[in-house]
Amino acid sequence: MTHHHFDIQRFDVIDSTNTYLLDQARSGAPSRLVAVADHQTAGRGRLDRRWESPAGAALLMSVLLRVPLEPGQLHLATAAVALAAVAAVDQSCGLAPDLKWPNDLVIEDAKVAGILAEIDLSAADGVPAIVVGIGINLTWPGPPEVGGTCLLDATGVTVERDVLLDLVLSELAGRVDQLGESEGRAVLISELSERLVTIGRRVRVMMADGEVEGHAVGLSPEGHLLVDTENGILEVAAGDVIHLRPA
Numbered sequence: 001m002t003h004h005h006f007d008i009q010r011f012d013v014i015d016s017t018n019t020y021l022l023d024q025a026r027s028g029a030p031s032r033l034v035a036v037a038d039h040q041t042a043g044r045g046r047l048d049r050r051w052e053s054p055a056g057a058a059l060l061m062s063v064l065l066r067v068p069l070e071p072g073q074l075h076l077a078t079a080a081v082a083l084a085a086v087a088a089v090d091q092s093c094g095l096a097p098d099l100k101w102p103n104d105l106v107i108e109d110a111k112v113a114g115i116l117a118e119i120d121l122s123a124a125d126g127v128p129a130i131v132v133g134i135g136i137n138l139t140w141p142g143p144p145e146v147g148g149t150c151l152l153d154a155t156g157v158t159v160e161r162d163v164l165l166d167l168v169l170s171e172l173a174g175r176v177d178q179l180g181e182s183e184g185r186a187v188l189i190s191e192l193s194e195r196l197v198t199i200g201r202r203v204r205v206m207m208a209d210g211e212v213e214g215h216a217v218g219l220s221p222e223g224h225l226l227v228d229t230e231n232g233i234l235e236v237a238a239g240d241v242i243h244l245r246p247a
Contacts, residue, residue, distance in 0.1 A: 006063070006169045008034045013055075015042040017062035018118055018133040024064065025120045025129035031066035032176070036165060057140035057150075059161050062133035063172070067179045069128060072222055072237060076185055077130045078103055078117045079192045079223060080175040081168075085113060085134055086195060088167035093155040098197035101216070101225050101241050105136070106197065109243065110149035112137050136164065189223040198241060203227060207239040216241075 007030075014020055017035035019042070024033060039055035053060070065077055082099055089105070089112075090096035097105040097112055105113035113136040120129040138159055142148035151159050178184025193199065198216045205212050205227055214229035225236040 005173070006032045006034045008036060008165075011035065011037040013037065013039045013041060016040055016133075017060060018116060018131050021062045021064045021131040021133075022118055022120055022129075025131065026122055029064060031064060033064040034061060034169065036061045053135065053137065053140050053142070056161070058138055059134070059136040059164050059168070061135075061165060061168070062131055063169075065130045065132065065176060065179070066123070066127050067130065067176065069130075069179065072224075073185065074117070074119060074128065074130060075102065075237065076179060076188055076223055077132050078115050079188055080179055081117075081132045081134055081172060082115055083188065083191055083195065084168050084171035084175055085115075085136060087171040088164055089113075089136070089151065089159075091167050092159045092164055093151055093157040095155050096195075099192065099195040100243065101196055101198040102238070107149055107154040109197075110147060110154070111142070112149050112151065112154060134168075138164070185223075186221075189219060189221070192223060193219045198225065198243065202244040202246060204242045204244055205234075205236050205239045206242070207236065213244070 014037045017037050020035050021033060037060045040060055085105055086096050097107050100106050103115040104111050113134055115134045117130060117132045123129060137148060137150035139150055139152045141150045141153055151157060178188050199218055201216055203216050212229050212234060214227040216225055217228045218226045220226055220235050227234045227236055
């Protein structure tokens with residue numbers, strides 16, 4: 001298998017692949033270090049939610065990226081991983097998931113994968129270390145209260161974890177290069193816009209300073225979500241989105 005210069009570390013059991021790579025980043029580990037685990041004992045998602053699946057039931061991986069991004073561009077590392085995962089699932093199962101802003105892969109609105117990005121800014125050269133973790137449900141849809149799905153249930157295809165890993169990294173390699181240049185970032189934002197099922201939906205956005213409802217109408221040139229609210233267009237750089245049913 002070709003991994004396009006990614007260095008892969010494999011674990012049977014680990015607390016969190018994200019935590020491992022953040023520790024490695026603080027010790028000076030280079031870009032494109034990848035951690036893959038059969039099982040995580042302290043996996044987590046956005047807003048400190050616990051994320052856990054049975055051993056071997058998901059592709060659990062994190063990647064360390066060192067890309068000279070401005071603070072308002074850091075979210076594009078998540079987009080690059082999400083878009084790589086969409087393409088990889090399409091190649092392996094014949095079905096491309098949609099993207100729910102900012103970090104979920106969904107099939108018919110059921111979550112099949114989640115992404116969590118974390119950042120370390122301690123490098124002397126000022127280039128942020130971005131750790132992006134993703135869990136893709138292969139054979140287990142998650143706990144019933146989540147209302148998720150898995151690739152086996154959604155497509156009828158049994159995907160080998162290492163095959164999907166190889167496809168994700170192959171798709172990610174070029175997108176990492178795009179992150180480092182303005183034209184490449186514009187291409188990523190355009191691709192993200194085409195994949196986002198959030199656009200056109202009525203949404204509730206929960207942010208650090210409150211929440212707002214409106215219609216998601218597109219992305220800004222920086223890739224931030226644009227929401228048409230009763231007070232005008234709101235540009236959302238970070239937040240948690242709930243898709244609302246039509247009134």
